Amino acid sequence: MKKFSLYTLALLFGALTIFSCKEKDRAFPEFEDLEKGAYPRLVEGVSGDLDYENFDNPDSSSLTFTVEFYDENNGSDVSEYSWEAKYGTFGPTTFRTFTKSDFTTNADGLPQLTATFTFAEIFTALGMTLADFQLTTDFQLDATLTMSNGKSFTFDNTGSNIVGQPTFQGLFRYVPTVTKKPCNSILAGTFVESKATNTAPNPDIGWAGCAGNTWIGEVRMEATHDPTTFDPGLYNVFSTDSTLAVEYSDASFGNYYPCYAPADGTSLPLGDVQVTESCGKMGFSGASQWGEVFSFNKVEVDGPTLILGWENDYGEGGEVELTRDDGTAWQSDLFCEGC
Numbered sequence: 139m140k141k142f143s144l145y146t147l148a149l150l151f152g153a154l155t156i157f158s159c160k161e162k163d164r165a166f167p168e169f170e171d172l173e174k175g176a177y178p179r180l181v182e183g184v185s186g187d188l189d190y191e192n193f194d195n196p197d198s199s200s201l202t203f204t205v206e207f208y209d210e211n212n213g214s215d216v217s218e219y220s221w222e223a224k225y226g227t228f229g230p231t232t233f234r235t236f237t238k239s240d241f242t243t244n245a246d247g248l249p250q251l252t253a254t255f256t257f258a259e260i261f262t263a264l265g266m267t268l269a270d271f272q273l274t275t276d277f278q279l280d281a282t283l284t285m286s287n288g289k290s291f292t293f294d295n296t297g298s299n300i301v302g303q304p305t306f307q308g309l310f311r312y313v314p315t316v317t318k319k320p321c322n323s324i325l326a327g328t329f330v331e332s333k334a335t336n337t338a339p340n341p342d343i344g345w346a347g348c349a350g351n352t353w354i355g356e357v358r359m360e361a362t363h364d365p366t367t368f369d370p371g372l373y374n375v376f377s378t379d380s381t382l383a384v385e386y387s388d389a390s391f392g393n394y395y396p397c398y399a400p401a402d403g404t405s406l407p408l409g410d411v412q413v414t415e416s417c418g419k420m421g422f423s424g425a426s427q428w429g430e431v432f433s434f435n436k437v438e439v440d441g442p443t444l445i446l447g448w449e450n451d452y453g454e455g456g457e458v459e460l461t462r463d464d465g466t467a468w469q470s471d472l473f474c475e476g477c
Contacts (some may be wrong), residue, residue, distance in 0.1 A: 175291050176209035176216050176283055180307040181250070187315040188257055188277070204252040205309050206244055209285065209441075213249040216241075218284040223260045226275045233263035252316070255279075257314075267471065279312045283368065288418040323371025323415045324469065325359050332357040332377075334392035339435075340453025348397035355379050355392050357414065357460060371415035374424070377406075387414075389422070389432055393456030407432075419472035437474040444468045 145469040149402055153461040183203030207213035234255060241249040242354040260277065261267075284290045293310035332353055338349035356378040377388035379395050386403030388394065389411035398405055410424035422432040435455070436447025449455035462468065 147292075152338075168176045173377055175296070176207060176285055177291060177296060177308040178205035178207055178219060178251075178281065178283055178310070180204075180309040181206050182252075182307075184312055200256045200470050201208075201312070201314060202252070202254045203309065203312075204250065205367070206246070206248040206250045207241070207283070210247065212247055212403040214249045215285045215287065216249060216283060217253060218282075220282050220284070221255070222280050222282070223264055224280070225260075225264055225266065228264040228266055228279065231263045231265075233260055272441065277314050279314065281310045283310075318345070323361070323363065325371060325373055325413070325415055326361040327460075327462065327464075328356065328358045330356050330463060332392060332458055332460050334390075334456055334458040335337065336393055336395070336397055337449070338453075338456060339449040339455040343453045345397060345452075345454045351396035353379075353392045353396040355395070356385075357388075357391055357458065358385070361458075362412065371413075373413040373415070375411075375413060380453055389426065390454070390456060391458035391460075393449070393454075393458065397454075416474070418469065420446075420472055420474060422448075428452070430454075434474045437477070438471050439468045439470055441467045441471055444472065 145356065181204040184201050185203070186199065186201045188199045205219075207216040207219070209215045216238075218235060218237050220416070222230045222231055222232040224230040233467045234253070236251055236253065238249070239249050245251040249460060260279075269464050280291050282290050282295055290309070293389050296308060296310055334355075336345070336348045336351045337345040340346065347452045358376040358378075359373045360376065361371065361373055363370065374387060375389050375391060376385050376394070377390075377392040378394070382400075382402070386406050387408055388403075389407040389409075390418045394400060407426035407428075409426040409428075409430075412427055414421045414423050420434055420437050422434070426433050430450040430452045432448055432450045434446060434448050436445060436457065438445040442465075445457060446460065447455070447457045
């Protein structure tokens with residue numbers, strides 16, 4: 139038994155040695171069956187980001203980058219490079235597609251592309267308005283590289299080494315940075331002859347009978363935010379009726395007077411309602427003494443005159459014209475948070 143075992147082991151060892159030697163000389167037969175891909179290597183950029191101080195002019199913010207394409211045939215099999223955008227509940231939507239005709243050839247003989255995206259085209263593709271943009275939400279831009287054989291590669295099906303290592307720098311995804319510069323909120327002031335006109339968002343309540351009624355009196359906006367930072371802006375609103383001649387807290391900007399004819403301030407909105415403003419975007423915070431929530435439905439600037447339209451969730455509403463008498467114009471970038 140012992141002799142048989144030793145003989146058997148010797149044969150096995152010899153066979154393994156022969157097979158091992160043959161394997162060394164054998165070409166890698168599985169190579170042709172492997173998945174062959176391509177990727178865009180970031181050569182320069184990405185430069186530029188979203189400048190929130192100029193959000194009312196999205197053409198002023200853009201992204202520029204240069205990539206070169208790699209595959210087993212020096213990038214020649216890359217046929218298309220497209221980008222889609224996603225923002226919160228908007229998208230994903232393709233906003234730009236590049237083909238071979240858009241590529242140049244660089245010094246290394248590889249196809250190369252330099253591209254610039256403006257945020258205006260991204261907004262348009264997503265169907266967004268400026269009022270949909272919030273500092274708390276990021277844009278996500280994703281690329282798809284398509285080869286002439288129909289294979290496509292994205293951030294999700296490309297290895298982490300390609301998309302994450304400096305050696306490769308595969309540009310399949312980019313999340314723009316929002317550069318938020320200080321925005322000085324400067325709405326405070328006293329507007330002696332303000333004109334308020336009632337509107338009727340809800341025709342089923344008594345307020346609707348006051349639609350078209352007007353009031354002229356004094357409106358004052360008092361800043362309550364930190365004066366060293368200026369942003370976000372927070373303001374208490376006050377009104378003074380010429381008959382009562384007493385200033386009251388009044389988030390209606392005087393619109394309650396021609397409908398409810400309050401004898402004192404107790405029937406005005408009161409509560410903790412404040413006007414908010416951040417880099418031009420206007421809104422309300424808090425609620426009235428009856429729990430009503432206010433919102434703006436119009437913000438228009440005409441030189442020294444600011445026209446604000448508001449409504450609350452009870453169905454009351456109005457418009458007020460605030461005119462400066464200090465010889466200066468309102469900031470032109472004011473707009474409506476909910477419009």
